[in-house]
Amino acid sequence: MIKKELYKNWYGSGEMNKNLFSRKQLAVPYAIFLLLFVIIPLLVLIYFGFTDENGNISFANFIRFFGSGKTIGTLLYSIVIALFTTVFCLLLAYPAAFFLAKGNFGKKQAFIMMFVLPMWINFTLRITALKEILTLLEGNLAYHPFFNTILCMVYDFLPFMILPLYQALCKLDNSLIEAAFDLGASEFQVFYKVVLPLSVPGIISGVTMVFLPSMTNYVVLDMVYNSTYIMGSLIGSYFSSYDWNNGSVISVILLLMIGAVTLFSGRITKQEQAKRARVLK
Amino acid sequence: MVEGKTMKKSENLIELRHIKKCFDGNTVVTEDFNLEVKKGEFVTFLGPSGCGKTTILRMIGGFEIPTSGEILLNGEDISVLPPNKRPINTVFQKYALFPHLNVYDNIAFGLKLKKLAKREQDEKVRHALEIVDLEGFEKRSIHTLSGGQQQRIAIARAIVNEPELLLLDEPLSALDYKMRKEMQLELKNMHKKLGITFIFVTHDQEEALTMSDKIVVMADGEIQQIGTPEEIYNEPSNLFVADFIGESNIFKGRMVDKKKASFCGAVFDCVDDYEMGTVVDVVVRPEDIEITAVGRGQIQGKILSSDFKGTFYIVFVRSGKNEIEIHSLKNYPIGTTVGLYIAPDLIHLIPYDNSINHYEGVLGAYSEEKGLSVEFEDFSWEVKPEQIFPDATLSGGSLTGKNGQPIRTEGIRIEASFQPSVAQLSDDAKAGVVQGKIISFLYVGDHYRYTVRSKSEEDYVVDDEDLWNQEDFVSILIPQEKVTYRIIPIKSNDFI
Numbered sequence: 001m002i003k004k005e006l007y008k009n010w011y012g013s014g015e016m017n018k019n020l021f022s023r024k025q026l027a028v029p030y031a032i033f034l035l036l037f038v039i040i041p042l043l044v045l046i047y048f049g050f051t052d053e054n055g056n057i058s059f060a061n062f063i064r065f066f067g068s069g070k071t072i073g074t075l076l077y078s079i080v081i082a083l084f085t086t087v088f089c090l091l092l093a094y095p096a097a098f099f100l101a102k103g104n105f106g107k108k109q110a111f112i113m114m115f116v117l118p119m120w121i122n123f124t125l126r127i128t129a130l131k132e133i134l135t136l137l138e139g140n141l142a143y144h145p146f147f148n149t150i151l152c153m154v155y156d157f158l159p160f161m162i163l164p165l166y167q168a169l170c171k172l173d174n175s176l177i178e179a180a181f182d183l184g185a186s187e188f189q190v191f192y193k194v195v196l197p198l199s200v201p202g203i204i205s206g207v208t209m210v211f212l213p214s215m216t217n218y219v220v221l222d223m224v225y226n227s228t229y230i231m232g233s234l235i236g237s238y239f240s241s242y243d244w245n246n247g248s249v250i251s252v253i254l255l256l257m258i259g260a261v262t263l264f265s266g267r268i269t270k271q272e273q274a275k276r277a278r279v280l281k
Numbered sequence: 282m283v284e285g286k287t288m289k290k291s292e293n294l295i296e297l298r299h300i301k302k303c304f305d306g307n308t309v310v311t312e313d314f315n316l317e318v319k320k321g322e323f324v325t326f327l328g329p330s331g332c333g334k335t336t337i338l339r340m341i342g343g344f345e346i347p348t349s350g351e352i353l354l355n356g357e358d359i360s361v362l363p364p365n366k367r368p369i370n371t372v373f374q375k376y377a378l379f380p381h382l383n384v385y386d387n388i389a390f391g392l393k394l395k396k397l398a399k400r401e402q403d404e405k406v407r408h409a410l411e412i413v414d415l416e417g418f419e420k421r422s423i424h425t426l427s428g429g430q431q432q433r434i435a436i437a438r439a440i441v442n443e444p445e446l447l448l449l450d451e452p453l454s455a456l457d458y459k460m461r462k463e464m465q466l467e468l469k470n471m472h473k474k475l476g477i478t479f480i481f482v483t484h485d486q487e488e489a490l491t492m493s494d495k496i497v498v499m500a501d502g503e504i505q506q507i508g509t510p511e512e513i514y515n516e517p518s519n520l521f522v523a524d525f526i527g528e529s530n531i532f533k534g535r536m537v538d539k540k541k542a543s544f545c546g547a548v549f550d551c552v553d554d555y556e557m558g559t560v561v562d563v564v565v566r567p568e569d570i571e572i573t574a575v576g577r578g579q580i581q582g583k584i585l586s587s588d589f590k591g592t593f594y595i596v597f598v599r600s601g602k603n604e605i606e607i608h609s610l611k612n613y614p615i616g617t618t619v620g621l622y623i624a625p626d627l628i629h630l631i632p633y634d635n636s637i638n639h640y641e642g643v644l645g646a647y648s649e650e651k652g653l654s655v656e657f658e659d660f661s662w663e664v665k666p667e668q669i670f671p672d673a674t675l676s677g678g679s680l681t682g683k684n685g686q687p688i689r690t691e692g693i694r695i696e697a698s699f700q701p702s703v704a705q706l707s708d709d710a711k712a713g714v715v716q717g718k719i720i721s722f723l724y725v726g727d728h729y730r731y732t733v734r735s736k737s738e739e740d741y742v743v744d745d746e747d748l749w750n751q752e753d754f755v756s757i758l759i760p761q762e763k764v765t766y767r768i769i770p771i772k773s774n775d776f777i
Contacts (some may be wrong), residue, residue: 066454175377178344182371183391183442193390197381 021039048248061249145226164197168202300350311502328499370439560633569627578620602727649678713756
């Protein structure tokens with residue numbers, strides 16, 4: 001009886017909830033938060049992106065971005081950095097994730113911990129440490145700006161690639177691997193015919209978590225004295241010279257790119273997961 | 282001689298010789314497993330979960346490598362060959378169909394790896410689907426199939442490769458009762474049609490009895506009995522098999538005359554014959570006991586309960602100290618006194634296993650103040666010198682033999698034995714000399730027989746009237762005066 005009343009209060013049924021908050025009321029703080037920190041900034045961003053310095057609606061910022069060789073160059077350079085970072089992260093993370101998920105050894109949790117632990121240490125600290133080591137090895141960091149950037153980016157983003165891959169591989173039923181062996185597949189065939197296709201959702205979420213952030217993470221470039229601009233640095237430089245319009249339009253462009261990629265990969269992951277959920281239940 | 286060898290080669294498809302398997306270096310699954318399977322047989326490994334049947338199957342499939350011993354396929358050792366190099370296919374417990382491939386690609390998985398021509402692939406897949414009764418399912422996606430259909434696809438995927446041996450690891454356990462019954466018959470028919478040797482693993486005794494040509498009953502990594510379903514059911518070779526396969530009444534008895542055994546307080550004519558005085562375990566199936574009028578059977582008893590089970594009643598009768606289970610077509614009112622009759626050929630006698638409760642120990646040095654101690658694997662205690670050396674005399678604090686020579690007791694190996702009936706179980710860990718977990722128990726007429734396994738993996742068999750549960754942690758009280766000792770003679774070849 002008491003339990004029933006409690007439920008009624010919790011789930012808001014008319015008369016009983018005079019003294020308690022209803023569900024709607026409980027949502028108010030979050031609604032305010034979303035409005036203040038997500039919706040309004042987004043609208044402001046879009047407004048600035050599509051107006052000129054006098055407040056008139058215009059596509060001039062867009063045209064300027066895609067019309068200038070310099071900005072397009074920055075976009076391409078960002079993509080190249082992100083591409084290299086993602087590929088190296090994937091190449092390093094996949095074997096590690098496979099080892100962690102399917103390996104047969106003790107102290108597994110400790111190993112997983114060790115891969116995740118760097119995420120808990122402030123990233124400027126980590127990059128500074130790496131920077132010192134690189135200075136020791138290379139003499140002057142400025143000699144290899146691209147290499148150093150990629151190295152630091154990979155170091156920074158590796159755990160974000162390992163975790164989703166690890167989760168996807170953990171979900172992969174061992175009997176599927178055994179079945180493939182049983183049907184005559186060699187180790188390599190088992191990998192590319194069964195393990196790889198079934199870990200695609202993990203690869204996609206890992207790539208999304210590494211590719212887009214690494215396009216804008218200009219702090220790393222600053223720290224290793226790479227003076228070439230990437231998207232993040234471009235936004236920063238516009239904003240620091242109070243050019244809200246051009247800074248905003250780049251943010252909008254990045255937002256659209258992120259949106260498109262997330263939508264695309266989300267759809268694939270969802271399909272894949274739906275399939276798996278039904279089969280492996 | 283040569284001919285005999287080739288004969289043997291063609292007859293036994295697979296042979297397991299002295300297979301030993303340990304996990305992580307210390308968990309022993311099986312110590313010495315030997316089995317021969319003939320070409321075309323339908324063999325079932327039957328046993329409770331954890332008895333090692335799946336591990337044996339996985340070793341045949343190549344998913345586990347035996348610690349020692351060899352697996353011969355057509356006379357050739359394949360024990361270290363990886364699964365993809367063996368002409369053996371497996372149907373997995375949870376089907377293990379590839380979720381990213383459709384039905385056709387799942388079945389053709391093995392054929393594609395063999396680089397078969399597309400037309401041949403199509404033909405074989407079509408034929409395999411025909412065998413499992415799912416024609417036209419090629420394009421279907423795996424997750425649109427029901428459990429039973431997935432099971433059939435898993436079978437089709439295995440048989441399409443035309444393996445010499447098909448391994449089935451509890452393939453029906455995930456299906457509902459009706460579907461399971463259907464698949465049992467279908468699998469049996471498939472086996473007949475295909476002529477492939479099947480090794481089937483199950484813990485369901487009914488399934489094993491229905492399907493197999495040969496059943497291998499396993500417990501604790503050891504084969505308990507190999508035989509046809511009829512042999513296993515009618516002539517169980519030990520109490521475990523008798524208890525595990527079907528229902529059975531087990532009584533303690535003794536041979537009193539030629540083909541006459543005494544149990545339940547009466548003398549029964551039987552067909553098995555052992556030396557007079559032999560202690561036997563008597564196994565009688567509940568459906569083999571006839572309820573008659575008082576005075577017409579060998580014994581009589583009172584009806585304790587009667588429960589309807591569809592085709593028969595399960596009737597419990599108390600006769601003396603024994604509780605007897607009977608499957609009867611007729612219902613009897615509770616409290617009625619009835620006679621019970623058992624026909625001679627329905628009484629199965631198993632000579633009492635004398636190998637139980639023998640433990641090796643080593644004697645310590647004898648001294649007057651400390652006495653004589655014996656060290657076993659699990660415990661040590663003091664023994665009276667005369668229990669081991671009946672002829673010895675005590676003089677001046679030392680033990681003297683018959684010939685006047687002092688006996689050096691230190692290091693002498695002895696064997697201690699006791700009857701299950703003299704020991705007792707206790708839940709007070711300190712009450713007994715040995716502690717362990719109950720790993721199995723049987724109901725034997727008027728009491729239970731428990732097997733307790735100690736930490737050092739030594740098994741103790743104890744009769745107790747109280748009901749304990751499997752996995753219960755108990756200590757065993759062994760009355761010292763009821764234990765008999767025997768000196769283990771030193772083998773002459775120990776010196777060579």
